[in-house]
Amino acid sequence: MTAQSPPLSSPPPRYELSHLGALEAESVHIFREVAATFERPVLLFSGGKDSVVMLHLAAKAFWPAPLPFPVMHVDTGHNFDEVIAFRDETVTRLGLRLVVAGVQDDIDAGAVVEETGPRASRNRLQTHTLLRGIRENGYDAVFGGARRDEEKARAKERVFSFRDEFGQWDPRAQRPELWNLYNGRHRKGEHIRVFPISNWTELDIWQYIETESIVLPSIYYAHRRPVVERDGMLLAQTRFLTLLPGDEPREELVRFRTVGDATCTGCVESSASTAAEVVTEVAASRITERGATRADDRISEAGMEDRKKEGYF
Numbered sequence: 001m002t003a004q005s006p007p008l009s010s011p012p013p014r015y016e017l018s019h020l021g022a023l024e025a026e027s028v029h030i031f032r033e034v035a036a037t038f039e040r041p042v043l044l045f046s047g048g049k050d051s052v053v054m055l056h057l058a059a060k061a062f063w064p065a066p067l068p069f070p071v072m073h074v075d076t077g078h079n080f081d082e083v084i085a086f087r088d089e090t091v092t093r094l095g096l097r098l099v100v101a102g103v104q105d106d107i108d109a110g111a112v113v114e115e116t117g118p119r120a121s122r123n124r125l126q127t128h129t130l131l132r133g134i135r136e137n138g139y140d141a142v143f144g145g146a147r148r149d150e151e152k153a154r155a156k157e158r159v160f161s162f163r164d165e166f167g168q169w170d171p172r173a174q175r176p177e178l179w180n181l182y183n184g185r186h187r188k189g190e191h192i193r194v195f196p197i198s199n200w201t202e203l204d205i206w207q208y209i210e211t212e213s214i215v216l217p218s219i220y221y222a223h224r225r226p227v228v229e230r231d232g233m234l235l236a237q238t239r240f241l242t243l244l245p246g247d248e249p250r251e252e253l254v255r256f257r258t259v260g261d262a263t264c265t266g267c268v269e270s271s272a273s274t275a276a277e278v279v280t281e282v283a284a285s286r287i288t289e290r291g292a293t294r295a296d297d298r299i300s301e302a303g304m305e306d307r308k309k310e311g312y313f
Contacts, residue, residue: 020208024057027196029180030159031061034141034194035068037184041141041194042099042134045071046079047087048259049216050145053205054196056214058143059094070097072137074130076122076261077104078240083259086217101133118242123261131167134191141184141192149201150288159198165189202257202289203282210275219256222273227252233266257282257289 017025034041043058045051058067073087091098103125106112111132112125134142146157156171160182163169175183184192197205209216226237226249235241237249240262254267255278272278 020204020211023197023200023204024060024208026180026199027054027057028061030182030194030196031058031143033182034143034184035062038141038192040137040139041069041143042137042139043067043069043071043143044074044145045087045090045096045098046073046259047083047090047217048145049205049209049220050147050197052090052214052216053200053208054143054145055090055094056212057196067094067096070099072099072101072133072139072142074126074133075100075102075104076126077102078122078261078263080217080219080236080238080256080259080262080265082219083217099133099137101129103129105129106132118244120242121261121263123264126261127167134167139191140186141194143194143196145197146195147200147202147205148198157193157195157198159195160184161193161195162186163191163193167191169193203279206275206279206282210279217259219259219267221278222253222255222271224251224253225267226250227254227267234268235264235266236262238262 043051043054045055055071062068071091087098090096103112103122106125106129107114112128114125115121133139148157156174158174158177160175160177161169162174164173165187177183186192200208208214227234228237228241228243228247228249229235230244230247234252234254236254237243243249252269253271255270255272256265256267259265270278270281272281
């Protein structure tokens with residue numbers, strides 16, 4: 001009996017890529033596309049979970065070769081000690097080229113004026129420091145860890161986000177990206193912000209961290225620390241936080257969903273001590289990480305969009 005060909009209605013077998021596998025493949029493609037078309041790219045690396053995942057993806061994209069570009073941290077000088085220690089350990093372990101653009105340098109030079117008062121933060125000063133770091137080093141492509149589910153202004157971004165000679169963003173001047181085709185054309189002095197994890201969600205990030213066994217700073221997991229409740233958020237009591245009348249520090253079991261300037265980044269009560277437990281917690285959450293824990297995003301309804309137009313990541 002001779003073998004018969006399958007009926008035409010039966011599709012040929014094909015390799016089924018998982019959801020995370022598809023996201024990873026897209027990100028790897030973006031990293032390789034930038035490396036092939038830009039002269040001086042740089043990856044923004046703060047030690048936060050999104051930048052750690054970006055670094056992991058970039059390492060996969062070019063393995064076994066080292067990263068073909070440096071990493072840059074825009075340092076407010078008011079960062080959590082655990083995150084800075086993790087950043088330095090990671091750079092040493094992987095042999096990365098680290099560029100640090102410090103807000104304090106711009107304050108000392110008189111380029112920016114530091115806020116004063118008990119609610120002062122250096123977070124808004126990062127924009128000038130970021131643009132200075134890009135300009136001084138001649139970077140033409142800057143990888144950032146923004147995701148479209150973080151905050152509504154992020155959803156207006158393209159994967160390749162064009163910035164003019166002043167580093168400013170105009171949502172109406174962005175280019176179409178049909179069929180994953182990216183346009184990186186720019187003139188001297190202009191640059192492109194590139195978001196390789198733009199299509200990821202916070203849940204995707206944590207599922208990937210669990211699957212890939214990615215190491216993060218310890219503050220992303222449950223730990224006890226003194227906190228102050230302010231404006232509906234729990235702020236860590238650090239040397240950077242000025243107590244206000246009525247503030248009553250207390251110790252709680254908390255973790256951070258995002259990390260940034262310690263003066264405006266809040267934590268959440270949590271007992272999640274593993275990536276798997278965080279995945280379960282995030283899956284049940286109905287509040288975005290920035291909406292729940294970033295005071296700087298509460299300035300106004302369009303606060304983030306206004307800052308992005310000025311050059312913020």
